[in-house]
Amino acid sequence: MRVSLVVNGKPRSLDLDPRTTLLDALRENLRLTGTKKGCDMGxxxxxxxLVNGVRINACLSLAAMHDGDDIRTIEGVALGPDELHPLQAAFLxxxxxxxxxxTPGQICSALAMIEEAKQGQPSNAAADLAAAPTLTDAEIRERMSGNICRCSAYPNILAAIRDVAGPK
Ligand code: FES
Ligand code: FES
Structure with missing residues (x-):
């Protein structure tokens, strides 16, 4: 079937087996291998x-479900050819x-997570669900808990995200 996506600002049209996941469409069909396959099971x-600005696990979603959607991958995160996004710079x-x-998943997840907090979405770490979230260390840890690091670089990942989004 034909699936049209906008990937990192560029319209892309693909002929896909309907069973193709969004992850495989990105990696295998579009050769955007920055997005990684770890477990392939969520x-x-x-x-x-990011799909229309919302973070998802691309391995759990069929590409055909995203016809017309705006997809942003790690290849589309930098601000320009010679300008990293502040999160990328902080990770370095x-x-x-x-x-x-x-790392690509951590950075994409953190990007969306910061927006979720700005929009006032509470997390499981929030003491007051009605209050505007502050990205304390506990909040960042909770909100990033879906991103596993096998190397256990968590303290530095936390520090990088805190540099960009934490309380000043
Ligand atoms: S590869 Fe998608 S959650 Fe692990
Ligand atoms: S798995 Fe996170 S740096 Fe290796």
């Missing part, structure tokens, strides 16, 4: 991408990875 977050500055396999 447990690790390595495949996190804080040495927030070891093997780097989880």
């Amino acid at each position: 447990q690790c977050g390595a495949c996190t991408v 500055e804080r040495d927030a990875f070891q093997c780097g396999y989880c």
Whole structure:
């Protein structure tokens, strides 16, 4: 079947087996291999991408469900050819990875997570569900808990996200 996506701002049209996941469409058909396949079953977050600004696990979603959707992957996160997104810069500055396999998913997830908090969406760590969220360390940990790091770089991942989004 034909599926049309807008990926990192570019319209893309694909002929796909209807069973193709969004993750496989990105990696295998569009050769955007920055998005990683860790578990392929929704447990690790390595495949996190943004769909219309919302983070999802691309391994759990069929590409055909996203006809017409706006998809942002790690390849579309930088602000320009020579300008990293502040989160990317913070991950480098804080040495927030070891093997780097989880990093694209961590950064895409953090991008959306910061927007969720700005929009006032509460997390399980919120003491007051009605209050505007502050991205304390506990909030960041909770909101990023769907992204697993096998190298256990969590302290530096937390520090990088806190640099960009935490209380000043
Ligand atoms: S590869 Fe999708 S959650 Fe692990
Ligand atoms: S840096 Fe290796 S899995 Fe996170």
